[in-house]
Every structure is written in C-alpha cells, then in structure tokens.
Amino acid sequence: xxxKSYYSxxxxxxxxxxxxxxxxxxxxxxxxxxxxxxxxxxxxxxxHMEQLVFGHQQSIDAFLSGKLAxxxxxxxxxxxxxxxxxxxxxxxxxxxxxxxxxVFVDLGLVNAQGTQxxxxxxxxxxxxxxxxxxxxxxxxxxxxxISDVFLGLRGLPHFIVAVKHSWQGQEYILRSTIDFVAFNxxxxxxRIGETGLAxxxxxxxxFQTKPRRTMSMTPDFLNExxxxxxxxxxxxxxxxxxxxxxxxxxxxxxxxxxxxxxxKNGDWLLVxxxxxxxxxxxxxxxxxxxxxxxxxxxxxxxxMAFVLSKRILNTVVETDQQKEMMNEQVIEAGKLASLGxxxxxxxxxxxxxxxxxxxxxxxxxxxxxxxxxxxSKDADExxxxxxxxxxxxxxxxxITHKLLSFARKIDPTMKRVHINDLIEEMAALSEQRARFAxxxxxxxxxxxxxxxEASPSELQxxxxxxxxxxxxxxxxxxxxxxxVTSRVENHQAVIxxxxxxxxxxxxxxxxxxxxxxxxxxxxxxxxxxxxICYGIIQKMGGEISVSSVLDVGTTFHIRxxxxxxxxxxxxx
Numbered sequence: 001x002x003x004k005s006y007y008s009x010x011x012x013x014x015x016x017x018x019x020x021x022x023x024x025x026x027x028x029x030x031x032x033x034x035x036x037x038x039x040x041x042x043x044x045x046x047x048h049m050e051q052l053v054f055g056h057q058q059s060i061d062a063f064l065s066g067k068l069a070x071x072x073x074x075x076x077x078x079x080x081x082x083x084x085x086x087x088x089x090x091x092x093x094x095x096x097x098x099x100x101x102x103v104f105v106d107l108g109l110v111n112a113q114g115t116q117x118x119x120x121x122x123x124x125x126x127x128x129x130x131x132x133x134x135x136x137x138x139x140x141x142x143x144x145x146i147s148d149v150f151l152g153l154r155g156l157p158h159f160i161v162a163v164k165h166s167w168q169g170q171e172y173i174l175r176s177t178i179d180f181v182a183f184n185x186x187x188x189x190x191r192i193g194e195t196g197l198a199x200x201x202x203x204x205x206x207f208q209t210k211p212r213r214t215m216s217m218t219p220d221f222l223n224e225x226x227x228x229x230x231x232x233x234x235x236x237x238x239x240x241x242x243x244x245x246x247x248x249x250x251x252x253x254x255x256x257x258x259x260x261x262x263x264k265n266g267d268w269l270l271v272x273x274x275x276x277x278x279x280x281x282x283x284x285x286x287x288x289x290x291x292x293x294x295x296x297x298x299x300x301x302x303x304m305a306f307v308l309s310k311r312i313l314n315t316v317v318e319t320d321q322q323k324e325m326m327n328e329q330v331i332e333a334g335k336l337a338s339l340g341x342x343x344x345x346x347x348x349x350x351x352x353x354x355x356x357x358x359x360x361x362x363x364x365x366x367x368x369x370x371x372x373x374x375x376s377k378d379a380d381e382x383x384x385x386x387x388x389x390x391x392x393x394x395x396x397x398x399i400t401h402k403l404l405s406f407a408r409k410i411d412p413t414m415k416r417v418h419i420n421d422l423i424e425e426m427a428a429l430s431e432q433r434a435r436f437a438x439x440x441x442x443x444x445x446x447x448x449x450x451x452x453e454a455s456p457s458e459l460q461x462x463x464x465x466x467x468x469x470x471x472x473x474x475x476x477x478x479x480x481x482x483x484v485t486s487r488v489e490n491h492q493a494v495i496x497x498x499x500x501x502x503x504x505x506x507x508x509x510x511x512x513x514x515x516x517x518x519x520x521x522x523x524x525x526x527x528x529x530x531x532i533c534y535g536i537i538q539k540m541g542g543e544i545s546v547s548s549v550l551d552v553g554t555t556f557h558i559r560x561x562x563x564x565x566x567x568x569x570x571x572x
Contacts, residue, residue: 007317011309018305023298030294034287041283046244049192049259049279053242053272056190056198057261063186064146064161064264067103067178070096071163072144075174080167083109083174089120096176105158105177110136112171121177128153135160139173146264149180149208156180159208184209187270193281196274200263208268213251249273350396358393361386417454419493419560420445423484426463430471437471438479439499446487452560458536465529466497466556473501473554480553488562492542495558503550512546 074083074092082088089107096104106121114131130136135147139162147160162175187209190198200208242261249256257279259272277284364386427441434441467482474480480500487494504512504519511517513534537544541561548554 007313010316011313014309014312015302015305018308019302022301022305026294026297026301030290034290037286038280038283042280045279046257046259049257049272049274050242050244052190052192053198053259053261053270056187056272057242057263057270060186060200060263060270063183067100067161067176068144068146068163070100070104071161071174071176075163075165083118083172084167085118086120086126089118093120093176101182103179103182105179107174107176110162110173110175112140117172123153125153135162135175136173139164139175140171146267148202148206148267157210159183188212190272192272192274193278195278196272198270198272200268200270202268246276249275354393354396358390361389361393414453415456416451417456417459418449418451419459419495420447420449420486422456422459423463423486423495426460426467427484429464430467433468434471434482437475439471439474440479440481441467442481442483444483444485446485449486449488449493450562452493452562454540454560455536458540462533462536462558463495463497465533469529470497470499470501470554473499489559491562493560493562495560496555497558498553498555500553503552504546504548504554505550509546509548513544 074096078088078092082092089109093104093107096107106119106123106125108116108121108125108128109118110116110130114129114133114136116125116128116130119126119128133152135145138147139145143164145160145162147162149157149159151157157180158177159180160175161178162173164171164173166172187198187200190196197212198209199211202208242259245258245260247256247258248254252275255276257274257276261270262268263270364382423443423445427443431441463484467484470482474482483496483498485496485498508517508519513530515531517531534544537558537560543557543559545557546554547557
C-alpha cells in the first residue's frame, strides 16, 4: 500500500503547480497593466495640470499687463492739468473703476522727490512721502513698474502699478493701487480636486496671494520645486513654461505635485500644488478595484486548486488501487495458467496408465473366456470386475480428455460446432463441483438447434465461465438449481444460463461486463471472466445480456446468429 505521506506531498505539489501556473500570468498581467495605466494616467493628469497652469499664467500676465497699460494710456492722453489736482484724479479714477469693476482702488501723482502731490482714493495719503519706497525707486529707473504685494502706509496688502512720465519738463509718477481681493480671487480660481490650491510667491519666498490654508514657504523649499532656469540665485524665475515636479509638502508631509510657472517677467512664481493621493485618486480607486479583483481571483484559483487536487488525488488513489488489484489478478492469472499446465500434464500422465489398465483388463477378459477357465466358480465375478474396470477406465479417459481439451490454449479456428454437445460437456465437467455446492444442473436443449460456425474452445470457455459463476452465486445460498436451455428464435441460437442464487444489485448490472469488476472477495475472482465472455460473443456477432432479481436469481442470455442454409438443412 502506498504511504499516505506520498499522497499528501503529491497533493501539495498539485496545488502549488496549479496556483503558480495560474497566478503567475495573472499577477504579471495585472502588474504590467497597472504600470501602463498608471503611467498613462499620470502623464495625462500632469499634462492637464500643466495646461491649466499655462492658461492661468496667460490670464494673470494679461491682467497685470492690462492694468499697467491702462495707467500708461492715462499718462499719454491725460493732460497735466487733469492729473495735478485731486479733482482731476477723482474723475479719472471713477472712469477706471466703472470700466474695471473697482479693480483700481486709488490714483496718485508723485513727483521726482517721492512726494505725492495729488491723490484720489479711500485713504488719507495726501502729501505721502514715497522717496524710500522700493516701488518708487524701481519706477524711476525702469519708467514703469508693478510692485510686489506689501502692506505700506495703509497697513493692508496691496500692490502698486506705476508709470513715469514727464510734464512741463518735470518727471512724475502716476501710480494706482490694485484691489488685492480681486487679484487674489483670480488666482484662487485655479483649483483641482479637494487638496489642489494655487498661490503666487516672490523671489524672496513671500506670498503675493493668500493661500486657502496656512502654509510656510522658504527659499530652500522653493528651490526644490523650481527648474534649473527658475533659480533664486539668479534673482529671476525666468520665462519658463509650466514645469512639474514631485516633492514633499513641508506643511503636511504629504507627497505633492507642484506645477510652477513664472509671472511678471520672472519676478513672481505661480504655484499650483495638489497631493498625489488626490491627484491620482481615480487611479488609486482603479488600482484598489484591480487588487480586489486579483485577490478574489487568487482565492478562486486557490479554491479550485484545492478542489481539483482532491479530485485528481482521488483518481490517482483509485488508479493505484486498481493497479495493485491488477497486479494481484495478474499473479492469480499466472497461478491459474500454471495450474492449467499442471492439470494438462497430470491428465497426460494419468491417461497413459489408464489406457494400459483398460487394455490389460480387456486382455484378461479375453483369457477368461477361454474354455479351460469357464468352469471356475469365481469366473462370473471376475468377468463382472473386469467389465467394471473397463467401464471406469473409459470414464477416466473421458474426464482426462475433457480436461485436456479445456486446458489447451484457446484455438480461434472457426469450425462447425454443435452447441448442445458443448453445453453437455461443460455441464458434465462441472457436475462434481456442483454436487459439492448442493447445486442441481438441469439442461433443456432444443434438438433442432443447427450447428454454427464458431471456435469450440472459446465457446467452451464462455459456457464454463457462466456455469461456474452460477454455482458460485448459489454456493453460499444453500444450493439451488442451475438450468441451461437452448432454442432457436428469430434465426438465432439462444442459450440461457439461469440460477436461483442471491441475484445482482441493480447498481452493478451496468458494470457487470466491465474488466476487473467483481463482487467476489479478493483472491476468489479476477473480474475478467464476464469481460472475456462479452468479447468472445461480440466477436462472433452475437449478444450477451443479463437479467437479475435480488433473492430470486440471475439469468444470462446468449444470442448467436444462425446461417439460413444451416438452419434449413437441420430442419430437413
């Protein structure tokens, strides 16, 4: 018997093979597909953010350029009389506010010494001194300037748009304050997802707009999200197109996407930032669905591997058991073959002395018939004994002849065979065994049954097999009756072998002719007898069938075709 550890190891090997072979392509395809999808989605998302920042970069630059252009137009078209006093500036400011929805907060005229000589606006800034203000100094050098956001004299965040112009031989600066709230709203419109926010910083890392949440901005961190052209050490952010960089947000510690673009000729930097989890949330959601799908698939594969391995192992165990049974049956068949050869040898050995004994008994009988021995008082008794010796010797010769005929190898040669004679021979050969099993053999043979073309030895094997099986069925059933009949029916020879044994269960009737199927105990049946009979009858063009009722008996029916000429001649 095969060790159980072998089957356990075999099952583990089957499960491992199925799981590895099934999961490896699934994992590889999922990894490659996930990588390709992530790369494509990431590129698409970053390109979208770049395009968004680029559009707002153009809008903000256009906003600043437009406001500067408005002030430059005023300096060109307005006369000195219009801008030198507060009333004239008030008219110009009102016109600007009506056309630009109040973006321009105030207007002021500053002389070359930095003193504001005229002012119109909501604050009290008349005669204010801007000589030391950075925006004033830059404007005097550049002729026009847009300042950074600062608090200034009013204490509120704002930035200045200023233009230098000459009136009556004197240099003046016409400046205007831009509404910080409107400008900040313009930048805040850049928003993506839940964590996306936009802001503007100066070269010094100072916020030019108010972020939606509290943040810290240092030059060192700012350099991390800049391109090589956007370096603080050059004091310029350059004129680069939007640039994407991944870095950690110092405020939250999250991995963040930064998209930057320069503004105001490189003085400002527009920054759009969004956490990577938020930016790639659709990918992460798809990845989670894929992981769930892969996990469920892996569990299904493992479950099927467990089920299939169990089925395969059961098949292997059953095959091994059948193999062991076949080995036992082969050994048993070898024993039977050896026994047949031994029986044939013994039959030959017995046949010779029996023949001599019969001949000698005949010779003694001839001597007793001579005249000088007739008068003996025991002559009649001696003649009776000699006659009995010759009769029993002939019987022994007939038995050994039948034993030799059956033990001889199967001769498939087709001959003209009388079925009734073969049945009588096989019944006589099994008579002694039937007597020991308390079985009475009855034959009802149709005398009009014509001979058929068949192999005598093969038919002998079929009849003997069926008779022996019937005796075995009644051996443990307190004996019974074995009835063998023959008849002609529909141009066929029909032979029936019926017993009064225990019957065959209905579940076994479908398998009764299968090779190696037997209901006998181990060592008492090979399961090949009925299978061989089935093959022999099929080869002859006939049919063999079985009908059985439990506790009533079993009947095997053999139908062999008859030749029309043989049937007609037999009737004649």
